[in-house]
Amino acid sequence: xxxxxxxxxxxxxxxxxxxxxxxxxxxxxxxxxxxxxxxxxxxxxxxxxxxxxxxxxxxxxxxxxxxxxxxxxxxxxxxxxxxxxxxxxxxxxxxxxxxxxxxxxxxxxxxxxxxxxxxxxxxxxxxxxxxxxxxxxxxxxxxxxxxxxxxxxxxxxxxxxxxxxxxxxxxxxxxxxxxxxxxxxxxxxxxxxxxxxxxxxxxxxxxxxxxxxxxxxxxxxxxxxxxxxxxxxxxxxxxxxxxxxxxxxxxxxxxxxxxxxxxxxxxx
Numbered sequence: 001x002x003x004x005x006x007x008x009x010x011x012x013x014x015x016x017x018x019x020x021x022x023x024x025x026x027x028x029x030x031x032x033x034x035x036x037x038x039x040x041x042x043x044x045x046x047x048x049x050x051x052x053x054x055x056x057x058x059x060x061x062x063x064x065x066x067x068x069x070x071x072x073x074x075x076x077x078x079x080x081x082x083x084x085x086x087x088x089x090x091x092x093x094x095x096x097x098x099x100x101x102x103x104x105x106x107x108x109x110x111x112x113x114x115x116x117x118x119x120x121x122x123x124x125x126x127x128x129x130x131x132x133x134x135x136x137x138x139x140x141x142x143x144x145x146x147x148x149x150x151x152x153x154x155x156x157x158x159x160x161x162x163x164x165x166x167x168x169x170x171x172x173x174x175x176x177x178x179x180x181x182x183x184x185x186x187x188x189x190x191x192x193x194x195x196x197x198x199x200x201x202x203x204x205x206x207x208x209x210x211x212x213x214x215x216x217x218x219x220x221x222x223x224x225x226x227x228x229x230x231x232x233x234x235x236x237x238x239x240x241x242x243x244x245x246x247x248x249x250x251x252x253x254x255x256x257x258x259x260x261x262x263x264x265x266x267x268x
Contacts, residue, residue, distance in 0.1 A: 021048075021083055021084045022045040022046060022047055022048075022081070022083075023046045023047060023048045023050075023082070023083060023174060023175040023207030024045065024046035024069070024080075024081070024082055024175055024207065024209060025045050025046075025079070025080070025081040025082075026042055026043055026044050026045070026065070026069075026078070026079075026080055027043050027078055027079040027080075027081070028041050028042075028043055028077065028078035028079065029041070029042045029043070029065070029068060029075065029077065029078030029079070029080060030042070030076060030077040030078055031061075031064055031068060031073065031075075031076050031077070032076065037230055038061050038064045038230050039061045039064055039065060039068075039230045040230045040231050041078070041231070042061070042065065042078070042227070042230070042231070042232050043078075043232065044225045044232060044235045046175070046207050046208070046209050046223070047207060047223070048083075048174065048205060048206075048207045049201060049202075049205040049206070049207060050201065050207055050208070050223055051197075051198060051201050051208045051210060051219075051221075051222050051223070052207075052208065052209050052210065052222065052223040052224070052225060053210050053211075053212060053217065053218045053222050053223070053224050053225070053238075054209055054210065054211040054212070054225050054227055055212060055213070055215075055218065055224060055225065055226050055227065055250075055254065056211075056213060056226065056227035056228055057213055057228070057258075058213060059229075060213075060227045060228055060229065060230070061227055061229070061230040062179065062180070062211040062227060063103065063179055063211075065211075065227075066100070066102070066177055066179050066211065068080060069082075069087070069098075069177060070095070070098070070100055070177070071087060071091055071095065075087070075088055080094075081094070082094040082095070082097050082098055082175055083097050083174060083175070085097070096124075096171070096173075097173050097174045097175055098173050098175050098176075098177065099168030099169055099171070099173035099175070099176045099177070100168055100176075100177045100178075100179075101161070101164045101165055101168050101176070101177070101178045101179065101181050102179050103179045103180040103181070103183060105160060105164070106164065107152045107160060107163060107164060107167075108152065109151065109152045109153035110151060110152075110153065111151065111152060112148065112149050112150060112151055112152070113139060113144060113147055113148050113149070113150060113152060113155075113163055114132075114135050114136075114139070114148045114149065116152060116163065116167060117131070117134075117135035117138065117139075117163075117166065117167055117170055118131050118132065118135060120167045120170055120171075121134065121135070121170055121171070124170070124171040126170070126171065131170070134170055134172075135148075135170065136148070138166040138169060138170060139166065141166070142162040142163065142165070142166050142196065143162075144159060144162065144163065144166075147159070156189070157184055157185050157186075157189060158185050158186070158188070158189025158190075158192060158193065161181055161182070161185065161189070161193050162192070162193065162196065164181075165178075165181075165193070165196065165197065169200070173206070174205075174206060174207065175206065175207045175208075175209070176197070176200065176206050176207070176208050176209075177208075177209045177211075178197065178208065178209070178210050178211065179211045180211055180212060180213070181193055181197075181210070182194070182212075182214070182217065190217075194217055197210065215250050215251050215254070218238060218250055219238075220238060220239065221237070221238070222237075222238050223235070223236065223237060223238070224236065224237070224238040224241050224250070226241065226253075226254060226257055226258070228257070228258045233257045233258065234253075234257055238250060241253055245257055
């Protein structure tokens with residue numbers, strides 16, 4: 001009688017195990033500016049290949065949280081991990097996997113598009129030949145190849161944002177943070193930026209944390225974290241957050257959770 005074939009682990013088991021590690025884990029993070037508490041015991045995860053919206057009014061603590069994740073501020077309490085790397089204990093390994101687009105513009109307006117990208121690549125230790133190839137590839141993806149030699153100051157606001165996203169992706173991170181990236185853009189530019197970032201999620205498997213105060217930037221299927229006055233009031237799939245708030249839409253859910261009398265931009 002023939003012996004049964006030995007049981008073996010599926011070949012994709014390591015991949016599945018890796019996928020189970022959050023792209024970003026925030027665990028019990030608190031932060032104060034003197035006597036003012038900006039964040040209070042904030043905890044949530046961002047999964048790989050997912051779009052997580054961090055929804056909150058101005059002053060909710062979104063930018064403070066981004067400053068902690070990127071190590072602009074030291075962590076006073078709690079833990080931040082990027083794909084399992086504690087940013088306080090292994091900052092090099094953690095930040096290597098992270099790309100960031102801050103709300104304020106951080107491009108050099110007097111350099112060309114390519115020069116901005118090459119400078120960023122040098123900061124990450126990417127060789128000039130490889131940096132030039134990656135820069136050309138990314139400029140092609142964002143539809144700005146023909147402007148490669150133009151000064152950044154000659155771009156529109158939407159084009160500058162696309163360039164900042166390309167720069168954030170130059171070192172091929174697996175997690176992308178964007179802090180209010182559509183502020184000041186017109187309707188078409190906003191839609192283009194949102195569409196581009198969502199394509200990164202679906203096509204490249206990048207985990208995204210998108211901070212916003214605009215309801216219409218959040219879609220069914222997104223994960224949602226509601227941050228208000230430094231506290232997480234709700235988190236999970238958007239549909240679940242709405243249901244648990246006994247609301248019909250995200251606008252109403254936000255108002256009920258926060259007690260807001262007026263809605264942030266993007267609501268009726």
